[in-house]
Amino acid sequence: MGKKRKTGSSNYQDNLKNKKIRFDSAKLSKDYPKKSRQETSGIRLNKFIANTGLCSRREADNYIQSGDVKVNGKKITELGTKVSFNDEVKYKGKKLVPEKKVYILLNKPKDVITTTDDPQGRKTVLSLIKKGPEERIYPVGRLDRMSTGVLLLTNDGPLTKKLTHPKYQKKKIYQVSLEGDLTQKDLVQLSEGITLDDGFIKPDAISYILPEDKREIGVEIHSGKNRVIRRMLEHLGYKVIRLDRVYFAGLTKKGLPRGRWRHLTNKELSIIKKGSYE
Numbered sequence: 001m002g003k004k005r006k007t008g009s010s011n012y013q014d015n016l017k018n019k020k021i022r023f024d025s026a027k028l029s030k031d032y033p034k035k036s037r038q039e040t041s042g043i044r045l046n047k048f049i050a051n052t053g054l055c056s057r058r059e060a061d062n063y064i065q066s067g068d069v070k071v072n073g074k075k076i077t078e079l080g081t082k083v084s085f086n087d088e089v090k091y092k093g094k095k096l097v098p099e100k101k102v103y104i105l106l107n108k109p110k111d112v113i114t115t116t117d118d119p120q121g122r123k124t125v126l127s128l129i130k131k132g133p134e135e136r137i138y139p140v141g142r143l144d145r146m147s148t149g150v151l152l153l154t155n156d157g158p159l160t161k162k163l164t165h166p167k168y169q170k171k172k173i174y175q176v177s178l179e180g181d182l183t184q185k186d187l188v189q190l191s192e193g194i195t196l197d198d199g200f201i202k203p204d205a206i207s208y209i210l211p212e213d214k215r216e217i218g219v220e221i222h223s224g225k226n227r228v229i230r231r232m233l234e235h236l237g238y239k240v241i242r243l244d245r246v247y248f249a250g251l252t253k254k255g256l257p258r259g260r261w262r263h264l265t266n267k268e269l270s271i272i273k274k275g276s277y278e
Contacts (some may be wrong), residue, residue, distance in 0.1 A: 042082040042084045043082060043083065044080060044081070044082055045060070045064060045069065045071065045076060045080075045083050045089070046060035046061050046079070047060075048083050048085075048089060049063065049064075049069070049089065049096060050157075051098040051099060052096040052098055052099055053099045053135055053136040053155065054096060063091060064076060064077060064078075064079060064081075065079065068091055068092050069089065069090070070089070070090045071083055071087050071088070071089050071090075072087055072088050073088070085098065099135045100133075101154070101155060101156050102133045102135045102137055102153075102154060102156075102263070103152065103153075103154045103156065103263060103264040103268075103269055103272075104129065104132065104133070104137060104152070104154065104261050104262070104263055104264070105150070105151075105152060105251055105253070105256065105261060105262055105263075105264055105268075106128060106129070106151045106152075106153060106260075106261040107148070107149065107150070107151075107253040107256045107257060107258050107259065107260055107261070108125060108128075108147070108149060108150075108151045108258075108259075109128075109148055109258045109259040110145075110146050110147075110148055111123065111145060111146065112124065112125055112127075112128065112145065113145055114139045114142045114144070114145075114151065116139075122145075125139055125151060126153075128259060128261065129153065129261055132261070135155050136155055137153045137154055137155045138153060138154070138155070138160075139151055139152070139153050140152040140153065140159075140160050141163065141164050141224065141248075142226070144226075144227050144230070146243070147243045147245065148242070148243070148245070148258065149174070149244045149245030149246055149253060150245045150246065150247065150248040150252060150253050151245075152248065152249075152251060152264075152272075153261075159272070162275075163272075164224060166224060168275075169222045170248070170249040171204070171220060171221075171222055171248075171249065172220070172221055172222070172247060172248050172249075173219070173220050173245070173247035173248075174218070174219045174229055174243055174244060174245050174246065175209065175217075175218055175242075175243075175244045175246055176216070176217050176218070176219055176229060176233070176240060176242070176243050177215060177216055177240070177241050177243075178216075178217070178233065178238050178239065179215075179238070179239040179240075179241050180239070181214035181215055182208070182214050182217055182233075183214070186236050187207075187208070187217070189236070190203065190206050190232060190236070191203065191206050194232060194236070196228075196231055196232065196235060198225060201223055201225065201228055201232060203219050203220060203221045203232075204220045204221055204222060205218075205219070205220040206218070206219050206220070229243060230243065249272055250271045250275075251264075251272065
């Protein structure tokens with residue numbers, strides 16, 4: 001992780017204003033990733049089943065114990081059994097095939113829920129992925145209903161954990177529009193950190209995007225706490241009218257209109273997997 005930028009850094013302001021964090025264009029990839037060590041040495045049967053998109057690992061354990069799973073024609077009931085990708089695995093007579101890993105970048109619009117389904121029938125991010133992959137995908141992390149911007153969707157569990165677990169500290173940059181001017185005093189207070197109901201929080205960098213416009217600010221932060229930027233500003237009496245994530249773990253929404261999606265490029269996928277953006 002690089003050095004923290006100071007409040008008011010002109011380079012930070014320029015990058016945020018012009019969104020100069022970018023990648024070279026490349027053809028979209030639909031190729032399978034190279035085989036991993038797991039694919040050559042074998043993986044646990046419940047993980048193999050979960051990787052087909054049939055169910056979760058816990059549910060797979062129940063299917064195994066109930067005798068509904070066969071490997072190469074033999075009923076398997078022992079948990080912890082390992083299989084290779086050359087084995088034939090069937091559930092109730094249906095052959096199971098591991099899903100291809102899918103990585104989708106969405107420029108999330110307002111009034112859309114960051115979840116796979118909603119009991120209240122509200123529009124979800126998955127409803128925007130029309131004519132998308134057959135594989136079951138889910139959003140990585142969260143953006144609240146009225147926030148917009150960069151959102152990754154995938155079926156890659158290990159990558160999701162790496163990008164969302166607090167210990168990995170993945171950088172996010174937001175452009176925030178306020179109803180009124182943010183005073184210099186409050187800007188300094190935010191940069192030094194404030195204490196909310198769930199603890200102390202300090203952004204890595206915060207500044208006006210343009211010196212003459214005190215309603216538009218840029219915030220760089222690693223915290224994954226729920227609605228943390230809105231809560232920080234509301235704590236000081238400010239109303240957020242727009243919150244747009246322009247950068248997440250090496251990804252930007254440059255060239256991607258609001259509400260549209262695309263597959264990650266080979267270069268983006270390599271960067272996000274290696275963590276070489278920080």
